[in-house]
Amino acid sequence: MNFNYLTGNFGIEIPASELTGMDQSTGQTLQNLWHEHELLVVRDLDLDTQAFVNFCSLFGELQQNYFFFQSLSEKYPQVAKIVKEAGEKKNTGGIWHHDQGYYATPVKGIALYGIDIPPGVAIPFSQVPRSLMSPCQAKCNR
Incomplete structure (x- = not known):
């Protein structure tokens, strides 16, 4: 499968053309790439x-997030909308984050599907294990 690196070894971008005819084999390839690079981006x-x-x-099996969002519909309880309309004061999209320390068994990942993303909008992602390890490693090295 063809892909381009986003930054260093954190994240890759896969052309949408690589995902035509998705099946379990494609799914296994995507899982392997995700485990290796931690972030998969597919545009268009x-x-x-x-x-x-x-x-x-x-x-894997999809889960419903019961904490923060209303489901999109009864048919799709595992899909929620994160919306910030122009001029809207409440910024749900601006405070949304993915941590699930409050679940007995947190999900292994999250998928975002952007429908209308204005030009110039950045969606930040971070590597939580690395962000935690750096301060811990610094203390251990003292």
């Missing part, structure tokens, strides 16, 4: 809600 992948659920299911 046109999915409806069912196709998004099918794509995400290639990585």
Whole structure:
């Protein structure tokens, strides 16, 4: 599968053309790439809600987030909308983050599907284990 590195070895971008005819074999390849690079980005992948659920299911069983968002619909309880309309004071998208320390068994990942992302909007991602290890390592090296 072809891909481009995003930054160093954190994250890769996979062309949408690589994902035509997705099946379990494609899913296994994507899982392996995800485990190795921690972040997968696919631009211009046109999915409806069912196709998004099918794509995400290639990585494992989907879970519902009960803490923060309302589900998109009863048919798709594992899909939630994160919306920030122009002029809206409440910035749900600005405070959204993925940590699940409050779950007995946290999910292994999260999938975001951008529908309307204005030009210049950055969606930051971080490597939590590395961000925690650096301060811990510094203390150990003292």
